[in-house]
Amino acid sequence: MNVKKISLIVVIGIIATTTFAQQGDPKLTEVYTPVPKVVTPGKVNSDAPSDAIILFGGKNLDEWVTTSDTLKPATWKVEKDEITVNKAVGNIQTKKSFTDYQLHIEWRIPFNITGEGQARGNSGVFLASTGPGDSGYELQVLDNYNNSTYVNGQAGSIYKQSIPLANACKKPGEWQAYDIVWTAPRFNEDGTLKTPARVTTFQNGVLVQNNYELKGQTAYIGAPVYKKHGAAPIKLQAHGDKSEPISYRNIWIREL
Ligand code: MG
Numbered sequence: 001m002n003v004k005k006i007s008l009i010v011v012i013g014i015i016a017t018t019t020f021a022q023q024g025d026p027k028l029t030e031v032y033t034p035v036p037k038v039v040t041p042g043k044v045n046s047d048a049p050s051d052a053i054i055l056f057g058g059k060n061l062d063e064w065v066t067t068s069d070t071l072k073p074a075t076w077k078v079e080k081d082e083i084t085v086n087k088a089v090g091n092i093q094t095k096k097s098f099t100d101y102q103l104h105i106e107w108r109i110p111f112n113i114t115g116e117g118q119a120r121g122n123s124g125v126f127l128a129s130t131g132p133g134d135s136g137y138e139l140q141v142l143d144n145y146n147n148s149t150y151v152n153g154q155a156g157s158i159y160k161q162s163i164p165l166a167n168a169c170k171k172p173g174e175w176q177a178y179d180i181v182w183t184a185p186r187f188n189e190d191g192t193l194k195t196p197a198r199v200t201t202f203q204n205g206v207l208v209q210n211n212y213e214l215k216g217q218t219a220y221i222g223a224p225v226y227k228k229h230g231a232a233p234i235k236l237q238a239h240g241d242k243s244e245p246i247s248y249r250n251i252w253i254r255e256l
Pocket residue numbers: 122123124138140141237239
């Protein structure tokens with residue numbers, strides 16, 4: 001075989017691989033090692049400081065709307081100071097938009113959770129929900145207490161971008177906390193990226209993301225990309241898996 005033929009085969013191979021990626025094999029972006037070490041967390045202080053905006057204090061979803069129609073109020077179930085995901089209703093997001101902030105949010109996987117891999121208590125905190133058709137930037141919520149999946153998609157990951165530094169998951173049925181510092185990306189007038197987004201996250205007091213610089217919006221399929229946006233709401237995911245819906249409580253934010 002001559003050099004031209006070999007080159008042609010290589011080019012066809014590259015095109016085929018790229019096309020396959022774009023058309024959508026989600027497995028191409030799944031990573032399985034290194035597996036984050038398991039760390040048993042301690043107790044977490046969750047009281048809102050004096051200058052925090054309370055996004056959910058236990059009584060109502062007045063600060064939230066339905067993502068698919070932001071004129072509609074959020075209608076996830078509110079009971080006993082907690083919100084439970086309503087998968088039929090879909091995602092909800094804050095009325096207000098934010099740029100840089102510190103966010104505290106607590107979540108609980110039901111004690112009787114079923115399913116495995118990504119289909120076990122999947123939800124997510126989208127740190128900026130930039131609009132219809134965009135994926136936004138997802139901090140994964142999932143039960144990874146004795147449940148393995150691709151490590152760049154487990155709890156504490158920036159979905160398919162950054163493996164958590166530890167697995168600090170508590171048992172199903174126990175409340176867990178994320179404390180997040182989010183620095184929004186900045187864009188030039190022409191839409192190009194000026195500075196990337198950065199995120200630091202503690203899960204139950206354990207550092208799982210250390211000033212991680214995002215490569216773009218988190219994508220289920222293919223590579224992350226940036227798309228210009230400004231201040232944006234925070235979104236909670238109603239994931240389509242069949243497992244029992246998870247709950248959230250005590251959500252507050254400090255704008256920076
Ligand atoms: Mg998710």
